[in-house]
Amino acid sequence: xxxxxxxxIVDRPLGSxxxxxxxxxxxxxxxxxxxIMAEDEEEQDAYILGVDVPVKEFVGKIIAIIHRYDDVExxxxxxxxxxxxxKEEIKKxxxxxxxxxxxxIIMQEG
Numbered sequence: 001x002x003x004x005x006x007x008x009i010v011d012r013p014l015g016s017x018x019x020x021x022x023x024x025x026x027x028x029x030x031x032x033x034x035x036i037m038a039e040d041e042e043e044q045d046a047y048i049l050g051v052d053v054p055v056k057e058f059v060g061k062i063i064a065i066i067h068r069y070d071d072v073e074x075x076x077x078x079x080x081x082x083x084x085x086x087k088e089e090i091k092k093x094x095x096x097x098x099x100x101x102x103x104x105i106i107m108q109e110g
Contacts, residue, residue: 002106002108003061004062005081006059006062006078009057010031010056010057011032012026013026013055013056014051015027015054025096027096028051028093028094029055030047031046031057031058032046038074039072040072045075046076046078049077049083049093050080050083060079062077062078063079063108064085064106064107065077066094066098066104068102069103075094077094090105
């Protein structure tokens with residue numbers, strides 16, 4: 001799964017607010033991978049890093065999985081094919097939402 005190329009449909013573009021929690025704004029693009037079902041029986045959610053304008057869809061590489069200990073779903077981290085991030089850089093960019101969960105970032109070693 002890590003290193004796979006996926007297409008993300010963006011339903012919460014950079015700068016938008018969460019539909020339920022109006023105080024939460026998205027500093028990055030966020031969406032789902034069409035056709036891949038997650039544990040919550042919804043399509044797989046994905047954070048998009050490395051794209052600093054709002055987009056409707058994005059094709060990129062999965063570089064990490066955010067495993068939540070206190071939720072049924074995991075989040076994928078997708079970036080442009082030629083980019084990479086450290087765990088610390090990922091954590092900083094997704095903190096706006098992940099601060100509400102106990103989680104760990106899983107990346108390919110080496």
